[in-house]
Amino acid sequence: MARRSISSFFEDQTYELPQKGAPEYEYTEQVLERHKREGLYLAVRARWVAMGVVSVLLLFVVPWPEVLFYEFIVAIIAFNGWLMLRIGKVGLSRAELTLLFLDLLVMTLGMVIPNPLSEHTWPQAMQYQFGNFKYFFILLAAGTLAYSWRTVIAIGTWTAGMWTIALLVGWWFADPMPALSEAAKAAFPEGDLAYFMDPTQFHFRLRIQEVVVFLLVAVTLAVSVRRFNRLLRSNAALERERTNLSRYFSPNVVEELSKNDEPLKQIRNHNIAVLFVDIVHFTEFAASRSPEEVIETLREFHGLMETAVFAHHGTLDKYLGDGLMATFGTPEPTQQDAINALNCVHAMMDALDTWNDNRIRRGLPPLRVGFGAHYGPAVLADIGANRLEFAVVGNTVNVASRLEALTRGLNARLVISDGMREEVLKEGGHACLAGLRRFEKQDIRGVEQKLTVWAFERPVEQNPSS
Known part of the structure; x- marks a missing residue:
């Protein structure tokens, strides 16, 4: 069976795109540049709105002064969006990809490392049991507004990789705290229930489920972005044809x-x-x-x-x-x-x-x-x-x-x-x-x-x- 690249998997044969060097290609690239800028403005605004909502939400779900740590993480992510707006452009941009990577790294660390302002001595595994992984979907959704399908895939794979690495590192260096495990077994004699209620357990099956679902969503959104970009290129070609017609006809x-x-x-x-x-x-x-x-x-x-x-x-x-x-x-x-x-x-x-x-x-x-x-x-x-x-x-x-x-x-x-x-x-x-x-x-x-x-x-x- 012939092997297919990721690009060919996402290729849609419905539209013929202009080749690089052709006038149509240059015109299309200009349209994409304009679309990228508009999408980036929209993505950053969406990020700021989302971070604003999250910052207010945190005030109700996280006690004081622990909430200040997470508010700081939210502020960094909001500021990072402003930096993306400054350097964003069409095509491969290492600086922009670096900021995206920094986004995901900051969010991952903010979720898995113990809160320095907390008075509680949580087991490391508890950092994974607060359901914080869902916040990654905000960055993924905002990414579809401004980035290519490849970047959306990168956001998905980088998130999955960072989350998995953080999980393994946390599991390797975590303090076992056998007393908590024994207390859970005593309180819940039934084996499975004791396992799920044990605060020292990382629950690898749930973590794998989070990662797989996130990757599936990222791939689905990437297909949607790919199709939208091809439609945009096709519409740009039609717009160019209409512009050419307007040079000859009333x-x-x-x-x-x-x-x-x-x-x-x-x-x-x-x-x-x-x-x-x-x-x-x-x-x-x-x-x-x-x-x-x-x-x-x-x-x-x-x-x-x-x-x-x-x-x-x-x-x-x-x-x-x-x-x-x-x-x-x-x-x-x-x-x-x-x-x-x-x-x-x-x-x-x-x-x-x-x-x-x-x-x-x-x-x-x-x-x-x-x-x-x-x-x-x-x-x-x-x-x-x-x-x-x-x-x-x-x-x-x-x-x-x-x-x-x-x-x-x-x-x-x-x-x-x-x-x-x-x-x-x-x-x-x-x-x-x-x-x-x-x-x-x-x-x-x-x-x-x-x-x-x-x-x-x-x-x-x-x-x-x-």
Whole structure:
């Protein structure tokens, strides 16, 4: 029979975890770090509450001044929790494990060594007959809030080991006190009863039962912690996927995608609106600027455009250096995709006007931006093998790109196809067509027939370089 490690015993094959070095792994580790800190805060607070309750309880069950010794032990354990909070982190931490070991050692010694403030001369065996072992469960339960399954197992095994060693040491060095044993036999002639009532007996069978039950509980809790951590990793991966989706799709589309199983893998063919945006003569602009200024300019520009796309229920298909491509009606079509696309353009132009005004006030040159939009059929699906990308393919994309390039020759800010205009009218968007001028028989590279286009001309008073 094949041997299995403890790790494989706890392994749950239900979830595929990211491999170390992958971006998913780093993201997941960040989530685990946050979870560890939250769990550690919760564990320490639970410890303090538990120690507070225990300290009050001891006042009623332990006589004065003996109770002061146990209150001191409780205070040490509470302080040790604060130290754990200071040094706790995800992964193997020797300092943290040392504090955990110190926790268990302090509690063990506090339970098995005679109370120095007690006036009674108890037999050593009596230290094991007060039922104090149950307090270890408090530390074990608190450990499940912040630590890995391996640490929970360590708490269980260390506790069992310390308790057993203390038992053997106490038994080996204990004073037999035969007079007490004889008195117990005289008071309880029945053999078994005399044995259980004898204060000098360590009752090994009960001690073994305590240890075994504690270990079983520790293993059970470790399995629960292991499963929870794997669920946490799985949820972290889902959260990362949702975050990635939010970089491409508007929030309402992300919400819809999150409710379906792999909706992007389905190959679909339907009409969409495609928008291309590009900064005119950006190459010449970048040639005379520092790399830092170029990148900062692009970041500001892309930020404005991205905000407008998502605000109008569009999909950010890709950045194209100094431009971008956006689609409307992806991954699912709506009743006003063409209207959304044109409204998005108007919002972009308004944002660019404000941005250029600010650039002029700062002594920077304004930038001229061209927009091209077309409406028509396209194929939508995931492409790629290991690294998937949501792709929109078809002549509609090519035509939209050519229309954006046509803005140079027509001295226009926006050029749309006649088919785009007809769809806007069909959707009831007359208002967003205001200011468009018709240009017939335009040559579009890649299109055999000349097309009728509509252009939103650039104001004459506007700086030509903008």
